[in-house]
Amino acid sequence: MTAIRYEHIKTCKQTGARLGILHTPHGSFETPMFMPVGTLATVKTMSPEDLKAMGAGVILSNTYHLWLRPGHEIIREAGGLHKFMNWDQPILTDSGGFQVFSLSDLRRIEEEGVYFRNHMNGDKLFLSPEGAMEIQNALGSDIMMAFDECPPYPAEREYMQRSVDRTTRWAERCLKAHARPDVQGLFGIVQGGEYEDLRRQSANDLVSMDFPGYAVGGLSVGEPKDVMNRVLEFTTPHLPTDKPRYLMGVGSPDSLIDGAIRGIDMFDCVLPTRIARNGTLMTSNGRLVVKNAKYARDFGPIDENCTCYTCQNYSRAYIRHLIKCDETFGIRLTTYHNLHFLLNLMEQVRQAIREDRLGDFREEFFERYGFNKPNAKNF
C-alpha cells in the first residue's frame, strides 16, 4: 500500500494542464495547488483555522529548521508534526537539502552527505540522505522529499553531471532508509539545471525507482523566467502521468499559471507571506504597496474583487497604519490576503482547466495583473 495516490481528473485541451486530486493519509486536495509555507511549524501569523478558512488544503514545513528548533525528537514525542502544530490536514516536508545549500556558506559535500554550519550559531552539522529520512519520519509528514544536492545557478555542465549522479545515488539511499512508506509518501527530486539531457537522465533515474511523486528542483534559483519554462517543457514529459509533480520554491502568480500549463500539480513558496510582512500585496489589478502615502486616506479594501476576511473588513488606510506601526495584526491581514489570493488563483486555474480555457485565462490574468507591461515586476 502506498501513502500517496494521484487521481487524474482531466487535461486542459487548450494547454495540457492537469486537473487532479492528491490523496494523502490526512485527506485529499485538488491540484494544481499552492502550498503555504510554515517553516517552523507555523505559517507566520496564521492560525490553522485561518488557513482552513482560506482553503489551504496542504501546507509545507521545513525539515532543516525543525531539526534545529525544537528538534525532531520533541516533535516525535508530541505525536508528530500534525499534533504538535494542531494541523490535521496534509503536510509536506522538504528534505533540508535546499537550506543546507542556501543558508550555510561553509559546507563540504561528500558522498556520505554534507558537512556544514548551523546558520544561527555556527555549530558543525552533518546531514545525509539517511538523516533527512530519519528526521522526516519523526515529523510524520504526509509527503517527504528525498535529500538532494541543490546546485547553484548557473553551474558548469561537468559539475551538474556529477551532481545529478550523486542526487540519484542519494535518492536510492533515501528510498532504502525511509521507514514508513505505508503512511508517508517519498518524492524524488529531478535535478540537472538547464541541461536537457541531464534533466532527462535525472528523471529517468528517479522514475525507474518508482517514487509516489516527483519534484522538479533547482529552479527559481535566479534563472530567467523563460529558462524555467523551457526546463519544465523538456522535463515534465519524462515524468509518469499517474504521479503528482511538484515545482519547488515557486509562488509568483505568473509562474504558477505557467507551471500548471507545463504539467505541474503542486507549488510552494514563501513569497506571499514574506512580501506580506513588508506590506506588499498581490491583487487582481497587480502589485500594491500599501505603505505608499497615497493610501493614507484610502478607505477602500486592498482588492475590491477579493472576498477574503481582510478585504471584507478592513481598509487600505487601516492596514497601512498597522504596517507602518509594526503592528502584528497588520501582517496577519496582509498575510491572509496574499495567501487567499494565491489559493483563489489556483481555484481559478483549476476551473479554467475544467473548461479547457487555461490559455485564455492566462492572457486575461497577465494583462490585468500587469505582467504584459515592459519591465513588469515578477510578482
Place this chain on the structure above:
Amino acid sequence: MTAIRYEHIKTCKQTGARLGILHTPHGSFETPMFMPVGTLATVKTMSPEDLKAMGAGVILSNTYHLWLRPGHEIIREAGGLHKFMNWDQPILTDSGGFQVFSLSDLRRIEEEGVYFRNHMNGDKLFLSPEGAMEIQNALGSDIMMAFDECPPYPAEREYMQRSVDRTTRWAERCLKAHARPDVQGLFGIVQGGEYEDLRRQSANDLVSMDFPGYAVGGLSVGEPKDVMNRVLEFTTPHLPTDKPRYLMGVGSPDSLIDGAIRGIDMFDCVLPTRIARNGTLMTSNGRLVVKNAKYARDFGPIDENCTCYTCQNYSRAYIRHLIKCDETFGIRLTTYHNLHFLLNLMEQVRQAIREDRLGDFREEFFERYGFNKPNAKNF
C-alpha cells in the same frame, strides 16, 4: 440625554463590591470588567473576532498614540475609530495625559496645557484639555477621559495640591470643549496621590460637575499595593453610587479583585498583553514562564483549567517553541490566553458578587495563585 448610563444590579454583602451594567452607544457590558488595551487601534496580535470570542465587551485605545499615528483626522474621515478598526462594541479612549507625562522626559506644564516632545522623533508638541477633547471627539469613542495632570509618585504635598487644583480647572475646560456629549460620555479623573484630603477635594470638585463617570488616576505608578488599596478606600466613598468608577492602569489579578472589593467597576492595563509577548502567562495555579527549559517536552496545556482557544488546542512545548523562535503565532496564543484569563477572572468576580462571597473567592484565588507566598510576584 447622556451617552453613558450605569445600571446597578447588586452589592456584594460580604465585601461591598458592585455588580452592574454599563450602557453605551455601542452596546452594554457587565461590570466589574477588565478592558484589553488596543493602543494603536489594535489589541496587539488579536482580531476583533478573537476579542469577542473571549468575551471582551469593551476595549481601550490611546489618544496620544492615535493622534501621532495615523492622526485623528484620518480616523475621523474613516468614520471614527469603531469603523477604522472594525470594532462595533464599546471603546474607551484615554486623554493622552498619561503618555505626555510618562513617555516624554522633556515637558513644560503651563495653565493652558503641556508642551512636550514626540517620544519617537523629538518634535515639539502641545496638548491641552481642548486638544484632548477635539482628538477624542474625532475618534468617536463611547467613553472619553478628561485631560489631567499625572503627577509622579511620590510627590510633595504642595505640588500635589497645585496639581489637583489644575486638574479640576482642566476638567471644567474639558466639559466645556466636549462637542458630542449626547454620543460620547466624558469621565473625570480623580487625582491627589496618597493624600486623603486632596483625593476628597478632587472627587468633590469633579462630582460637582456631574460627569457620567469617574476614574481614579495616579495609581499603579510605583506605589506599594497597600497604598493603592488605602487610597481606593478613602476615595470611592466620595464618588456617586449611580455612576461607574474606573481604576486606570491596573491589570494584575490581585489588584483587580482588591479594586472590585473597593467599589471599582472598570480596569485596564497592558500587563496581560505585554507579558504575553515575552511568554509569561497567568494561570489558575499562578505565573508560568513558558520559555523555561522544563516545558520543552511538556505536551499539556498552559492551564489545565482554562477553556480558551490556546489551552484547548496547543501544548506548552509548542508555545515555548514558537516564542523561542520569535514566531508571531506564539504571541497570538499567549496573548489570547492571558486576556481570556483576566476576562474569565472578572466573570468569576461578578459571579462571586452575585453570590455575596467575593471575600471567600479572594482568599481561595490568592492562595491558589500564590499571592499569599512570601515575596510573591505581583502578577
